[in-house]
Amino acid sequence: MLDAHAHAVPEPLLTALAARGGIDGVTAHDTGSGWSVELPGAGPKPVRPPMYRADRRAEYRSATGIDGQLLSPWLDLQPTAAMPADAARSWAARVNDALLTDNAATGGPGVLATVALDDVEAAAKDLEAAVRDGCAGLVLSTDPVHCTSLADRRLDPLWTVAAGLGVPVQLHPASTGPARALPDSAEFGNAYCRLVDTTFGVARLLLAGVLDRFPGLRLITVHGGGFLPYQAARLDGAHRADALSAHPIGRDRPSDYLRDLYYDTVALTPEAIRFLTDAVGHDRVLLGSDSPFPLGDPQPATTVRAAGLGPVATDAVLGGNLGGLLTGSPS
Template sequence: MEVSRTEVLDTHAHIVPRSLLTALQQRPVAGFSARRTERGWVVAVPGTGETRPIGARMTDAGPRADWQRHAGVTRQILSPWLDIQAGGRDWARTLNDAMADAAAEAGTVALASVTGDQATEDLLEAWKRPEFAGLLLNTDPPDGPAPHEPAFDPLWTLAAAEGIPVVLHPPTCGPSDALASLGTMGNVHGRLIDNTVAITRLILAGVLDRHPGLKLVLVHGGGFLPYQAHRLDGGYRTKEAFAGELAREKPSAYLGDFHYDTVGLSAPAIAFLAGFGPVLLGSDYPFALGDPDPVRTVRESGLDDAFVEAILHTNADALFRRPA
């Protein structure tokens, strides 16, 4: 299927700017430092130790450009790597500075990071910078309230008022890691569980009722939620999944309020998801569990040209386009 388009936007692509690593090698910031190893860079994160090795695909423009050409992607919305996102205010600002520089060099935009008690203030500060087109938010932040808790409401109020897109992303090590039966499948199914639970709590806690107009992006196709929505409705009806009366009849009535990316989805799953809300192309670059050929997967979904064009370009362009 050929689709006429001017641009293909990958909305889920991670980066650790090389400039940040070389700077941390020279001088630690807020307890973060970096060093080279034979397998790539590693970052020392306060309280958690060193990260996994960071390869050239994550840090260097050349491998990234090669992959984009192969995949048919013309531009990526750059996201920080969650393994190094957690930290205090000084670190978040340092990371944002590096992300802004990387976005400017690549001719694109990035997602910002915020943390702690000043998260709302810092989000507004980041939003004033033209290099940022949204926020990447950990669904299980280690240093503050959970997104569904009332203490998070000031950030949601700002995001709704300013039209700031918020991408909800589970951490590398999430609550589901406590499930011993997952074994080595934490990254296969655990992150989807974490995303599903976090989104469910947002709905049940009334966040979408209190903050209409929020622009929320659910990675990995929304976890398991869209595909098991009626089971959640049943839990709401029987009070097994209940935090208070919702403004709408049932939790699944809110699924159309979200945007969903295509990471890890098959072509039939993408076609199914298109019936819920706007779908965005996502690769999860450079990780192996992402989609190495995401454009092809979308084209094989059987959706008509207009839907394919929307997934590859139009939906993301409308969501992440900054006001003039």
């Protein structure tokens, strides 16, 4: 079984930051019960043991029966808008190298790279280099820094490279995404605001014709795609007869693109997973845990099996689909 959605901050990276008093403007210190890390323009963030300890991730895999996890960096470690361009590129490469070293030691199926977006042409070259070095694809915030949204045409060089290489791009909401502006929403940040950010980000991407211009893109949406697959008729209606009708797209309805995306199963019920596979096809759904975060699914394979998809579809969701995606031959 393969987990398409898991995060890590390798401990050697944190110890190097502490030993050198900071690197690329990023600092870290051992709090005694974990680590605290701070990037320019962002406050200190606690990093708890399940995030940085490889043995804790191994214990989780053993307890869930998961054979390997596609690792992406914690989104709070991505380069910030306040970092100078050179430092941002250096930091992104440093995070990628640390994850690749960690993955080599644990035998995981792959690592998703991060890139600095100050200069998207440079970011596209950095993605090519990261893939040459062994990264399996890219993780990109649904609220990318230095861009207005995922629909921003400035991202086209990055889409060009990702589509040309045939590598997956995981679209992941940040902890400080646009939905944080909703009144009295702070306590709902992880419950719903992250899903709102994914829904808006991916909907804008579809309406901007990104998949028309780059049909080879392999986009993974996390947390089951936010609300998008479950309220697709609302998006279609708004595009047909409301404020979104000004967006030209190459297909009749925005929902016609849903089967071009991939979706993980994080924190979905068996009933919701069954609906998702009916809506987009079982070949577009990937097992996901969002470990080590507690809002993820502590037993994702059990949840998938309880959906009653049948043996072929269940095997595909539990690992076959991600295995094909990573080898360049998705079903």
